[in-house]
Amino acid sequence: MSLLQVDDIHVYYDKIHALKGISVHVEEGEIVTLVGGNGAGKSTTLRAISGLLHPRDGAIRFEGKALGGLGAHDIAALGIRHVPEGRRVFGRLTIAENLDMGAFTRRDRRVAKDDREQMLALFPRLRERYRQLAGTLSGGEQQMLATARALMGKPRLLLMDEPSMGLAPMMVEQVFETMGRIKAEGVTILLVEQNAPMALGVADRGYVLESGQIVLEGAGRDLLGDERVQRAYLG
Amino acid sequence: MSGAQLARSQPRISVGRVSPVDIVLWSLRILVLFVVFAGTIGAIVKDRYTAAQWFDFVMFGLTIGAIYAQIALGYTMVYGVLRLINFAHGDIVMCGAFAGYFVASPLDRSGFLTDHPVIGMAAILAVAVATSTGIALLTERIAYRPFRRVAGSGPLIAAIGVSFFLEQTFRGMFGSSVKSYPAPAWQRSTFEVWGFNVPRIDVLVIGLAIVFMAGLYLIVQRTKMGTAMRAVAEDAEAAALMGIDVNKVVVFTFVLGGAMAGIAGVFYAFVYKQVYFFMGFTPGIKAFGAAVLGGIGSIPGAMIGGVFLGLVESVGPSLFLDGLGIPAPYQLRDLIAFTLLIMVLIFRPNGIFGERMAKQRA
Ligand SMILES: Nc1ncnc2c1ncn2[C@@H]1O[C@H](COP(=O)(O)OP(=O)(O)O)[C@@H](O)[C@H]1O
Ligand SMILES: [Mg+2]
Numbered sequence: 001m002s003l004l005q006v007d008d009i010h011v012y013y014d015k016i017h018a019l020k021g022i023s024v025h026v027e028e029g030e031i032v033t034l035v036g037g038n039g040a041g042k043s044t045t046l047r048a049i050s051g052l053l054h055p056r057d058g059a060i061r062f063e064g065k066a067l068g069g070l071g072a073h074d075i076a077a078l079g080i081r082h083v084p085e086g087r088r089v090f091g092r093l094t095i096a097e098n099l100d101m102g103a104f105t106r107r108d109r110r111v112a113k114d115d116r117e118q119m120l121a122l123f124p125r126l127r128e129r130y131r132q133l134a135g136t137l138s139g140g141e142q143q144m145l146a147t148a149r150a151l152m153g154k155p156r157l158l159l160m161d162e163p164s165m166g167l168a169p170m171m172v173e174q175v176f177e178t179m180g181r182i183k184a185e186g187v188t189i190l191l192v193e194q195n196a197p198m199a200l201g202v203a204d205r206g207y208v209l210e211s212g213q214i215v216l217e218g219a220g221r222d223l224l225g226d227e228r229v230q231r232a233y234l235g
Numbered sequence: 236m237s238g239a240q241l242a243r244s245q246p247r248i249s250v251g252r253v254s255p256v257d258i259v260l261w262s263l264r265i266l267v268l269f270v271v272f273a274g275t276i277g278a279i280v281k282d283r284y285t286a287a288q289w290f291d292f293v294m295f296g297l298t299i300g301a302i303y304a305q306i307a308l309g310y311t312m313v314y315g316v317l318r319l320i321n322f323a324h325g326d327i328v329m330c331g332a333f334a335g336y337f338v339a340s341p342l343d344r345s346g347f348l349t350d351h352p353v354i355g356m357a358a359i360l361a362v363a364v365a366t367s368t369g370i371a372l373l374t375e376r377i378a379y380r381p382f383r384r385v386a387g388s389g390p391l392i393a394a395i396g397v398s399f400f401l402e403q404t405f406r407g408m409f410g411s412s413v414k415s416y417p418a419p420a421w422q423r424s425t426f427e428v429w430g431f432n433v434p435r436i437d438v439l440v441i442g443l444a445i446v447f448m449a450g451l452y453l454i455v456q457r458t459k460m461g462t463a464m465r466a467v468a469e470d471a472e473a474a475a476l477m478g479i480d481v482n483k484v485v486v487f488t489f490v491l492g493g494a495m496a497g498i499a500g501v502f503y504a505f506v507y508k509q510v511y512f513f514m515g516f517t518p519g520i521k522a523f524g525a526a527v528l529g530g531i532g533s534i535p536g537a538m539i540g541g542v543f544l545g546l547v548e549s550v551g552p553s554l555f556l557d558g559l560g561i562p563a564p565y566q567l568r569d570l571i572a573f574t575l576l577i578m579v580l581i582f583r584p585n586g587i588f589g590e591r592m593a594k595q596r597a
Pocket of ligand 1: 036040041044
């Protein structure tokens with residue numbers, strides 16, 4: 001059984017048919033990436049998985065359980081965390097409070113405290129600015145916070161939407177390096193990126209999206225070498 | 236770009252041409268400044284009021300201001316979380332006042348309120364809080380939640396409808412007459428500090444308001460639900476992705492606002508010694524203005540805005556209207572309050588303290 005199974009979903013924005021039958025599966029322990037140009041439907045796919053949007057057709061299963069009809073907060077409680085496009089940290093909350101909100105659904109307070117220590121060890125910049133408002137952080141620091149906040153929920157599956165967007169090259173390197181470490185901790189990742197070379201480099205498998213449909217899929221490295229991908233996305 | 240859009244994108248105030256609207260707005264500012272300054276100088280020159288009278292004005296201003304502040308908190312929190320102007324909030328205050336009245340009346344007649352003031356007071360407040368909170372929650376569930384995802388003015392119209400509904404329901408059940416709110420002797424008595432007569436009820440209202448508002452502030456700042464409320468106010472979708480149930484946070488917000496409204500209703504009845512079905516309207520509008528004054532969505536802003544408004548309307552008539560020789564200035568304090576609110580809405584719609592936040596919102 002796949003950890004996540006997306007079966008032929010169709011999502012509409014009013015009359016706009018944004019996803020025209022997307023099927024994706026993610027196995028435990030993998031990094032899987034969705035790549036594609038702007039407007040291909042990558043974010044829409046993640047938003048459908050995390051319950052922010054509801055597919056008109058098709059099904060999404062997490063650990064075999066159908067997610068249809070569940071609200072976003074229910075799905076989060078099941079162990080899926082979505083780091084949205086643009087990071088969306090709570091700018092008027094402190095870094096500490098942002099992390100607390102990440103652990104909102106957890107009852108094991110003491111363990112959550114250890115996890116917070118672990119997060120601060122993973123992202124030392126956050127420790128330095130622990131009591132400051134998240135709105136004062138740089139883009140790279142906000143990405144760290146958004147990731148740490150999501151991990152505070154102890155997710156089985158992490159959905160990441162363009163974590164490298166708008167970051168300086170050195171920060172981009174760091175984002176991808178962190179992803180490797182998160183995977184090593186046993187968290188499965190579904191990564192959306194426009195930066196196809198980086199994403200396909202780190203991923204086990206990948207899907208290429210175009211206008212709401214999957215046009216190619218395969219192992220990360222194979223896609224990276226694929227002539228069509230190179231022509232379309234890697235220039 | 237069409238001609239109309241071009242015209243709109245031009246700066247409104249240009250050097251060469253001054254529009255009639257600008258002239259009106261500037262006249263308004265100058266008029267208000269004139270009234271304030273000339274009136275204040277006039278009042279100082281005339282020296283009509285004694286120190287004791289000024290003290291009374293300030294004391295009353297702080298008392299009524301503390302009540303406005305508590306009501307304003309409800310507007311500002313609901314607006315922060317739902318972007319809804321809860322037009323019925325003043326009527327929730329009225330509900331609390333009525334509930335308090337129905338407890339206070341029999342307790343006063345039996346003498347219990349005189350013999351056991353603390354227990355009596357606690358009972359009045361508890362029933363008022365329970366009533367206001369309950370009605371606030373019903374309002375949210377029945378009238379606001381179905382409109383949550385509706386864009387445009389639907390939610391606001393629902394709120395106005397609730398306001399009428401509550402007013403007319405109370406009128407239907409309890410009549411349109413003004414009922415006098417009982418005030419046992421100790422509530423009417425004063426004590427002396429440095430030669431000034433301090434009404435006990437004022438000290439009680441201000442003191443309890445500070446305690447309750449401090450409690451609310453701690454809840455919002457320190458508890459998990461309070462933090463979740465601030466998170467939802469900032470980005471409800473991101474909060475839902477953390478597993479925060481936005482509906483529960485909305486309920487929590489209405490509980491806090493409803494409780495504050497219930498307490499404020501009782502205090503308002505203490506001060507004016509009466510209850511009637513329409514009593515929530517004026518303090519409601521004023522407290523909404525106080526919330527805007529403080530920057531709607533800001534909790535400290537609502538507190539400061541409320542106290543400021545109370546002081547201005549209490550001290551203002553004697554300070555700048557009497558100085559101009561206007562007869563019976565105290566009749567005009569609502570005029571002062573509403574002028575202040577209109578000025579804020581025209582010139583500083585983001586509020587005096589709320590600018591930074593309003594920018595982040597945009
Ligand atoms: N809120 C929205 N309302 C209407 N259309 C939208 C909305 N969000 C996205 N779309 C449309 O859906 C399609 C997919 O968008 P999206 O999933 O954001 O793409 P990507 O993340 O791959 O850039 C695009 O054509 C986009 O214009
Ligand atoms: Mg996107």
